[in-house]
Amino acid sequence: MTKASVCTIGDEILIGQIVDTNSSHISRALNSLGIRVGKMVSIADDAAQIKDCLEAELRENDIVVCTGGLGPTKDDITKETLARMSGAQGWVENQEQKEIIIRILSSRGLQILDINLKQALVPDSCQVIPNKLGTAPIMVFRFPAGRFGHPAVLYSLPGVPFEALGALPDVLEDIRTHFGLGAIVHSTMMTYGLAESALAKLIEPWESALPADMHLAYLPNPVTGVRLRLSVYDADDSAPQRISAQFGLLKPILGDYIYAMEDTSLEAVIGALLRGSGQTLSCAESCTGGMISHLLTTISGSSEYYLGSVTSYHPDVKAKVLGVDPKVIESQGIVSAAVAAAMARGVRALTGSTYSVATTGWADSYGDDREPAGTVWVGVDGPAGTRTARFNFRNDRKRNIERFAASALNELRKYIISAK
Amino acid sequence: MTKASVCTIGDEILIGQIVDTNSSHISRALNSLGIRVGKMVSIADDAAQIKDCLEAELRENDIVVCTGGLGPTKDDITKETLARMSGAQGWVENQEQKEIIIRILSSRGLQILDINLKQALVPDSCQVIPNKLGTAPIMVFRFPAGRFGHPAVLYSLPGVPFEALGALPDVLEDIRTHFGLGAIVHSTMMTYGLAESALAKLIEPWESALPADMHLAYLPNPVTGVRLRLSVYDADDSAPQRISAQFGLLKPILGDYIYAMEDTSLEAVIGALLRGSGQTLSCAESCTGGMISHLLTTISGSSEYYLGSVTSYHPDVKAKVLGVDPKVIESQGIVSAAVAAAMARGVRALTGSTYSVATTGWADSYGDDREPAGTVWVGVDGPAGTRTARFNFRNDRKRNIERFAASALNELRKYIISAK
Numbered sequence: 001m002t003k004a005s006v007c008t009i010g011d012e013i014l015i016g017q018i019v020d021t022n023s024s025h026i027s028r029a030l031n032s033l034g035i036r037v038g039k040m041v042s043i044a045d046d047a048a049q050i051k052d053c054l055e056a057e058l059r060e061n062d063i064v065v066c067t068g069g070l071g072p073t074k075d076d077i078t079k080e081t082l083a084r085m086s087g088a089q090g091w092v093e094n095q096e097q098k099e100i101i102i103r104i105l106s107s108r109g110l111q112i113l114d115i116n117l118k119q120a121l122v123p124d125s126c127q128v129i130p131n132k133l134g135t136a137p138i139m140v141f142r143f144p145a146g147r148f149g150h151p152a153v154l155y156s157l158p159g160v161p162f163e164a165l166g167a168l169p170d171v172l173e174d175i176r177t178h179f180g181l182g183a184i185v186h187s188t189m190m191t192y193g194l195a196e197s198a199l200a201k202l203i204e205p206w207e208s209a210l211p212a213d214m215h216l217a218y219l220p221n222p223v224t225g226v227r228l229r230l231s232v233y234d235a236d237d238s239a240p241q242r243i244s245a246q247f248g249l250l251k252p253i254l255g256d257y258i259y260a261m262e263d264t265s266l267e268a269v270i271g272a273l274l275r276g277s278g279q280t281l282s283c284a285e286s287c288t289g290g291m292i293s294h295l296l297t298t299i300s301g302s303s304e305y306y307l308g309s310v311t312s313y314h315p316d317v318k319a320k321v322l323g324v325d326p327k328v329i330e331s332q333g334i335v336s337a338a339v340a341a342a343m344a345r346g347v348r349a350l351t352g353s354t355y356s357v358a359t360t361g362w363a364d365s366y367g368d369d370r371e372p373a374g375t376v377w378v379g380v381d382g383p384a385g386t387r388t389a390r391f392n393f394r395n396d397r398k399r400n401i402e403r404f405a406a407s408a409l410n411e412l413r414k415y416i417i418s419a420k
Numbered sequence: 421m422t423k424a425s426v427c428t429i430g431d432e433i434l435i436g437q438i439v440d441t442n443s444s445h446i447s448r449a450l451n452s453l454g455i456r457v458g459k460m461v462s463i464a465d466d467a468a469q470i471k472d473c474l475e476a477e478l479r480e481n482d483i484v485v486c487t488g489g490l491g492p493t494k495d496d497i498t499k500e501t502l503a504r505m506s507g508a509q510g511w512v513e514n515q516e517q518k519e520i521i522i523r524i525l526s527s528r529g530l531q532i533l534d535i536n537l538k539q540a541l542v543p544d545s546c547q548v549i550p551n552k553l554g555t556a557p558i559m560v561f562r563f564p565a566g567r568f569g570h571p572a573v574l575y576s577l578p579g580v581p582f583e584a585l586g587a588l589p590d591v592l593e594d595i596r597t598h599f600g601l602g603a604i605v606h607s608t609m610m611t612y613g614l615a616e617s618a619l620a621k622l623i624e625p626w627e628s629a630l631p632a633d634m635h636l637a638y639l640p641n642p643v644t645g646v647r648l649r650l651s652v653y654d655a656d657d658s659a660p661q662r663i664s665a666q667f668g669l670l671k672p673i674l675g676d677y678i679y680a681m682e683d684t685s686l687e688a689v690i691g692a693l694l695r696g697s698g699q700t701l702s703c704a705e706s707c708t709g710g711m712i713s714h715l716l717t718t719i720s721g722s723s724e725y726y727l728g729s730v731t732s733y734h735p736d737v738k739a740k741v742l743g744v745d746p747k748v749i750e751s752q753g754i755v756s757a758a759v760a761a762a763m764a765r766g767v768r769a770l771t772g773s774t775y776s777v778a779t780t781g782w783a784d785s786y787g788d789d790r791e792p793a794g795t796v797w798v799g800v801d802g803p804a805g806t807r808t809a810r811f812n813f814r815n816d817r818k819r820n821i822e823r824f825a826a827s828a829l830n831e832l833r834k835y836i837i838s839a840k
Binding site: 013014015016017018019020021023024025026027028029031037038039040041042043044049053186195196197198200201207216217218219220221222227229231263285287288289290291292293294296297298300302303306307308309310311312313314316317320321350351352363364374392393394395396397398399401 | 431432433434435436437438439440441443444445446447448449451457458459460461462463464469473491492493494495523524525527528529530531533535536553580582637639700705708709710711712713714716717718720722723726727728729730731732733734736737740741770771772783784817818821
């Protein structure tokens with residue numbers, strides 16, 4: 001199997017000023033070609049470290065993709081370091097990149113300085129893939145087997161994520177052409193409502209019976225639930241079907257804990273259920289404070305089915321805007337099934353939506369005689385009547401709010417499916 | 421200078437399914453202690469690779485902080501690998517972590533399985549820092565100088581970001597205690613509304629005149645603004661006052677671009693302005709879809725001043741609930757100063773709050789004849805009348821929504837200060 005390493009070069013990563021997202025994108029792309037990424041490394045703008053690190057990675061891997069350190073300023077020393085490392089005899093001007101530099105700077109109304117044009121100069125030991133979106137060209141260094149014990153290729157990409165991602169298709173095409181590649185097939189199942197350990201126990205017999213070439217990974221997220229991922233490396237054409245068959249065996253075991261057969265979110269699943277159905281949605285939030293509405297509206301096109309929400313943080317807003325009877329609040333408690341139900345019915349009546357979801361709970365240290373901190377009551381209203389559910393978490397305020405919102409979205413999802 | 425390396429363990433990082441944010445947070449924290457992070461590495465759930473990589477990093481560094489690979493399931497093999505690597509003679513149950521595991525699972529109404537309790541077992545070669553937010557304890561392995569050529573410490577943290585970050589203060593305290601670290605004094609000034617480059621140009625003369633032992637860092641965040649951090653390493657007692665004096669010189673230069681003299685958020689500053697004042701707040705959101713309300717309610721105690729919000733995603737909700745005249749929407753456009761102002765006035769009338777803030781904009785590809793995509797109109801209403809402001813950003817939907825919300829909060833902040 002072809003092996004790769006992904007490196008980022010830049011002090012801004014190491015001091016924690018910037019989160020490196022390039023490596024993740026590049027790894028996912030390499031994986032999709034059937035290349036196994038065994039390591040990611042981030043190093044400083046330091047010539048000795050760049051040389052040592054890249055040489056070590058080239059010894060261990062067939063391919064090294066590095067990003068960063070190619071800016072026009074003095075602190076960016078990657079190009080000079082690569083020139084020395086690859087035994088370049090001199091520098092050549094890449095005409096295509098030079099034209100791109102002039103075009104980009106002119107279109108921004110900027111003066112074209114020597115420091116900019118210098119970016120078109122590359123060591124004579126590399127091939128160039130032009131960077132259409134920026135000024136620093138992509139450099140490809142091909143090392144013969146004698147150098148690192150096997151033929152190895154080093155790709156040097158700019159660090160600006162927009163440019164690195166823009167160059168990726170050309171880099172992948174170059175890799176595809178130069179290596180004989182086996183395929184990798186991944187597939188993901190999304191679950192909600194079971195902790196990782198409970199899930200693992202429940203599916204243990206299934207997991208033990210998986211074919212030897214099929215690898216299972218648990219990817220837990222306290223907000224979005226546990227993702228199960230099955231992978232087959234060096235896969236043939238039967239792999240997608242074989243993975244699908246294995247996931248099929250899980251469906252009767254996990255039932256409606258499964259919410260999707262692809263890497264997605266509860267709010268996206270709800271969007272997919274409602275889009276094109278003519279049905280609409282509203283919500284009423286108390287303890288979640290707008291987070292459910294925020295999540296629903298992160299989905300592009302949500303305006304087709306999402307009408308809006310009321311965040312009734314103060315009891316008066318619950319009464320005045322949502323029509324929750326103050327006597328119910330007093331007798332049942334503000335965090336109660338009755339109030340959650342009344343809020344859901346209230347916002348549905350106010351907006352005329354097909355469905356509504358409501359939350360009332362204690363996100364942190366308050367709590368009352370009836371319900372402890374970390375409790376939420378969820379109400380869902382719709383054509384099939386009102387349903388309520390209670391959850392309790394023991395996280396901090398921020399995390400409790402996130403989990404309350406996810407629990408409410410999951411109740412809503414189950415309601416819509418059962419009502420459809 | 422004390423040197424550190426930050427490692428993440430987990431296949432999900434290497435296949436690009438998850439972006440590693442832990443390393444960035446940990447590096448920033450180590451940097452704040454005056455520790456230089458020379459490398460970040462991400463490796464697979466593979467025993468040989470974990471051993472080789474961590475040993476190599478321990479040879480090169482005084483401190484290695486690794487996250488991940490500590491889950492209860494079979495694919496997580498870090499703990500066993502660390503036990504072998506550190507020459508453990510057996511396993512001991514950490515009573516404190518066991519109690520936390522039982523408490524966390526019980527509070528979630530989950531059954532306590534053997535697989536959960538096993539997480540309290542640690543190699544007898546490590547010390548434990550309890551993980552208060554999750555089930556996998558933090559393990560500290562201290563290696564004598566003979567092993568790697570110098571005394572070295574390995575910290576193993578859980579991979580779940582919430583738990584890793586939650587454990588970080590305890591880990592930093594351990595590092596501070598065990599290494600001879602000179603005192604460091606940092607102080608942060610929060611600014612909003614100026615891009616990093618514009619800010620840098622504005623304060624250039626001030627920056628050039630800073631004392632030689634005072635280090636300035638720009639920490640830009642597209643959502644929360646640019647933080648300016650002044651640091652003095654190996655500081656004496658006069659450092660806090662000297663930093664404060666330097667920041668004092670910036671105040672007349674930056675004016676109300678400065679929103680706080682500590683590392684905080686716009687929503688926390690608004691909370692501090694309103695708490696104890698008897699004044700209250702509500703909001704009306706369209707394109708921000710609940711995010712402003714969500715941010716305001718992340719502040720503990722926000723129920724004292726925050727009454728609630730209406731998310732009027734559909735025009736009918738703007739008219740029916742907020743009382744925005746449909747004729748104004750038609751004549752001025754749904755994304756306009758008039759609609760933002762009417763929404764702010766509407767929600768203030770509905771809730772009876774002292775202040776209100778409203779947004780109407782195009783978060784992504786829509787836009788209309790009047791306003792392009794990425795535009796938001798913000799309205800603020802209160803005792804000093806209605807004010808509106810327009811912003812335009814060129815990001816994706818998610819980032820535009822975040823920046824819209826931050827801009828709205830900043831306008832609200834300025835209004836409250838001027839009205840007080």
